[in-house]
Amino acid sequence: MFYKPLLTTLIASLFIAPLAQAAVSADEAAKLKTTLTPLGAEKAASKDGSIPSWEGGLTKxxxxxxxxxxxxxxxxxxKPVLSINAKNMAQFDAKLTDGVKALMKKYPDFRIDVYPTHRTAAAPQYFYDNTFKNATKAKLVDNGLGVEGALGGIPFPLPxxxxxxxxxxxxAFTGVNTQSPLRVWVMTSDGKRTMASGGTQTFRRVWNDPDLATGKFDGYYSLGKFTVSEPGSKSGEAILAHDGINASAPRGLWQYLVGQRRVRKAPSVGYDTPDAVTSGIGLFDEAFNLFGPIDKHELKLIGKKELYIPYNNNRAALAKVADLVTPNTLNPAQVRWELHRVWEVEATLAAGKRHVAAKRKYYIDEDSWQIILFDGWDAKGDLWRTNYTLTLTAPDIPALLGNFFWGGYDLQTGAYYLNMATNELPVQVKVLPTLQRSFFSPEELANEGTR
Incomplete structure (x- = not known):
């Protein structure tokens, strides 16, 4: 976070909570129609041309x-233009995350294959138009955890x-109404691959609705439902989440457990509670690379940098499970990496708060505004976790999907998982007609459980 010190007593307070940021000027916002993309990324290519200019993304x-x-x-x-492993990683140190470097050091066979960069991220025109309006109106509220004055687009394209x-x-734009079958694959430290969970994930991204209007928006930007179909011991279980944009729309979480045959509130589905969907390897707030409140950490904007990140991984999504989910790490030959510009955000444990991850570093793609990689450190200061999304390119929506096909590594135990994988399934991410709010109600969850 960048502050201008005024007084000694003020300096310390600046880092306790974010300042109330004012919307940008009209002159700054005008850059969204010239030197910046409609969502605020740098439109031009990098100096050496390794990152090309943005030409609208893939929309057909x-x-x-x-x-x-x-x-x-x-x-x-x-074909890859470059392969990086433990032997040559020092040459590319500035463009690698700590987590990626840790994987290279831990597993000599791990590498990243770097392909030509393609800036495929895109969104509908109405989302671009709303982003332009938001730029001069959006303001932070609730100590930086919420926003007002924005609707239906990126709220802060010039952060x-x-x-x-x-x-x-x-x-970020990841479609409006989508549904996907999925499987969660776990690889143990001794090289055993198992399916931890399988089922269906349904999203209604209310914020992304082209018909969203101020009078219709009740503060809940995302509604999600995960219903479990396998293994048999978990079949019928479900998790329902209503995510609010600020304190006026408090988060709602419910869970249906077959053994109890009832829906109950599930406040434990968040923060650092081990995620049962991933057999406890992941934490609930690591889901989708960020799930739920982030108020136990203080955030600092480090800046923007060029980084090798997973990108455009449709080929990996088509691979056989056995060819992708291999001992130690995902099969390097199946995963595509590219050089992109990312925003780096550091999260450190706030005073008086408790969380097993004392520090995290998030890397957010400038074109899509989605977290692509993040690392986590334990209370001792040791690097512990590194998480990723492989990103699925979906020009039919159009969107770059980072909320599917994601997972994480436990660098200390050696276990890892791949969540929301559709490999070997006949359906991938399907676009649905408008889903009614009642589909995401606790009452409907109870009805489904008793059928």
């Missing part, structure tokens, strides 16, 4: 594509503050 569905089909590799035949960047991630 592949020939013959049908809704729900597994999306094809958008760049078939491309000055870490809290603005995180809110941009929460409100």
């Amino acid at each position: 569905a592949p020939a013959g594509y049908k809704n729900g089909d597994p999306r094809p590799d958008m760049f078939p035949g491309e 000055k503050d870490a809290y603005e960047v995180i809110l941009n991630h929460r409100l």
